[in-house]
Amino acid sequence: xxxxxxxxxxxxxxxxxxxxxxxxxxxxxxxxxxxxxxxxxxxxxxxxxxxxxxxxxxxxxxxxxxxxxxxxxxxxxxxxxxxxxxxxxxxxxxxxxxxxxxxxxxxxxxxxxxxxxxxxxxxxxxxxxxxxxxxxxxxxxxxxxxxxxxxxxxxxxxxxxxxxxxxxxxxxxxxxxxxxxxxxxxxxxxxxxxxxxxxxxxxxxxxxxxxxxxxxxxxxxxxxxxxxxxxxxxxxxxxxxxxxxxxxxxxxxxxxxxxxxxxxxxxxxxxxxxxxxxxxxxxxxxxxxxxxxxxxxxxxxxxxxxxxxxxxxxxxxxxxxxxxxxxxxxxxxxxxxxxxxxxxxxxxxxxxxxxxxxxxxxxxxxxxxxxxxxxxxxxxx
Amino acid sequence: xxxxxxxxxxxxxxxxxxxxxxxxxxxxxxxxxxxxxxxxxxxxxxxxxxxxxxxxxxxxxxxxxxxxxxxxxxxxxxxxxxxxxxxxxxxxxxxxxxxxxxxxxxxxxxxxxxxxxxxxxxxxxxxxxxxxxxxxxxxxxxxxxxxxxxxxxxxxxxxxxxxxxxxxxxxxxxxxxxxxxx
Numbered sequence: 001x002x003x004x005x006x007x008x009x010x011x012x013x014x015x016x017x018x019x020x021x022x023x024x025x026x027x028x029x030x031x032x033x034x035x036x037x038x039x040x041x042x043x044x045x046x047x048x049x050x051x052x053x054x055x056x057x058x059x060x061x062x063x064x065x066x067x068x069x070x071x072x073x074x075x076x077x078x079x080x081x082x083x084x085x086x087x088x089x090x091x092x093x094x095x096x097x098x099x100x101x102x103x104x105x106x107x108x109x110x111x112x113x114x115x116x117x118x119x120x121x122x123x124x125x126x127x128x129x130x131x132x133x134x135x136x137x138x139x140x141x142x143x144x145x146x147x148x149x150x151x152x153x154x155x156x157x158x159x160x161x162x163x164x165x166x167x168x169x170x171x172x173x174x175x176x177x178x179x180x181x182x183x184x185x186x187x188x189x190x191x192x193x194x195x196x197x198x199x200x201x202x203x204x205x206x207x208x209x210x211x212x213x214x215x216x217x218x219x220x221x222x223x224x225x226x227x228x229x230x231x232x233x234x235x236x237x238x239x240x241x242x243x244x245x246x247x248x249x250x251x252x253x254x255x256x257x258x259x260x261x262x263x264x265x266x267x268x269x270x271x272x273x274x275x276x277x278x279x280x281x282x283x284x285x286x287x288x289x290x291x292x293x294x295x296x297x298x299x300x301x302x303x304x305x306x307x308x309x310x311x312x313x314x315x316x317x318x319x320x321x322x323x324x325x326x327x328x329x330x331x332x333x334x335x336x337x338x339x340x341x342x343x344x345x346x347x348x349x350x351x352x353x354x355x356x357x358x359x360x361x362x363x364x365x366x367x368x369x370x371x372x373x374x375x376x377x378x379x380x381x
Numbered sequence: 382x383x384x385x386x387x388x389x390x391x392x393x394x395x396x397x398x399x400x401x402x403x404x405x406x407x408x409x410x411x412x413x414x415x416x417x418x419x420x421x422x423x424x425x426x427x428x429x430x431x432x433x434x435x436x437x438x439x440x441x442x443x444x445x446x447x448x449x450x451x452x453x454x455x456x457x458x459x460x461x462x463x464x465x466x467x468x469x470x471x472x473x474x475x476x477x478x479x480x481x482x483x484x485x486x487x488x489x490x491x492x493x494x495x496x497x498x499x500x501x502x503x504x505x506x507x508x509x510x511x512x513x514x515x516x517x518x519x520x521x522x523x524x525x526x527x528x529x530x531x532x533x534x535x536x537x538x539x540x541x542x543x544x545x546x547x548x549x550x551x552x553x554x555x556x557x558x559x560x561x562x563x
Contacts, residue, residue: 038415041415041419042411042414042415043414044414044417044419044420044421045419045421046419046421046423237401337408337411337412338408340411341404341407341408341410341411342404342407
């Protein structure tokens, strides 16, 4: 018993981490299903509707509905990746070739450590985030680590020793580096507004205002009244466009370019290694959706200017998580929806959009917001 | 030569230059098409309706009395371009079917090799007895070459009975009985 009490602080974080990884990987596989289903609905097709798992799939009515929705399809997809023959082309650079999928997936999974997904009220009545690690610099960690994912793509493209993957890798790295700038700059105004500035009290002493810094939790808490997207639409738009580019989703699928580069960086990959790339792509989408919801769509806050209808107890926490997840699902749907709406950009168009339009706009947006904040502080102090 | 008319192209407005209204319209389009009812046929369970004159697998049919129509004239065998039909003519068992004794001949064996058949329909066209028909079966498969050869029994199984009103051989028999054959 004593041993258990002593080891609990060490065991619980591991339990939480394992739980979160399982939920996250489940989400990844089901967003693959969502992609397939939504794509087929948009194209007037049916999508996967045949896979049936014994027992569960044979429950009357419910089993048929689940099969029709393709709910067992992720199992089949995953098993397919596991059991396929593992072909490694003779011309690849073995070490890096094996390393690339791991490097692609690891950052996407690492960033979820600092992603808050709900809130609870602790014993002292203070609202706390539900998160694996509540770090003040959460956003910086996410930006820093998620952009490491590009190494996976570059390594894959380079180690494949083949021209299409190479071109895909080069394009992907150029694109991700270009859009990283606009992304970071589009974020700054949000944090500048969210972290309440200091003010001078009646005796002229400076009172420190910012409690949160770059913390994602602080941004969500600051959106209890108005969501950021409502009064920072430009930042939201810039961030969203950059997000699409960072996740290599259409219309910015430069890394994959299946229309002109076969499969882009993962042309030479098969079976489970390809599966890892695939999961990494969807992990990035889920993370991106989560961050967009936290920063611009009010996180787990109910509606703009409407107080959360749920209470502070466990029930309230669960509902806050559910509401946050609902928003994330909408964003994932939006990603897929956009894919079938816009044609893809040409490579030079991607570059000129990034450098000539998004970056100047982001800088302008930042300067404008800085001036407004400075004026606001000067006038209201 | 027709004169080419150059259309004046209006300069894009600011909203159009940002593409945003167009993207919203596109999103609307894809969303409405998502909500539309699909046209997919769930194939093995749901079958398409086959038109009457479809040229599917050739089959042998029986007359409305349930009797064999084919008289083993072998015209189809001769006309068949890929030589898929093989007929062994035989006599009619007069003891078993006394009312058909005057027909004289019937196929003993009737094989259609479906690996050779090209579904041209010449056999149906040439048949004087309207005994062979290309019907609505469009998917045929088997595990071996032998399985792909339809024998007489199989052909009648696939063909069934055709409700025509010709009764050619009945008329011939009654005419013979009345003493005015031919």
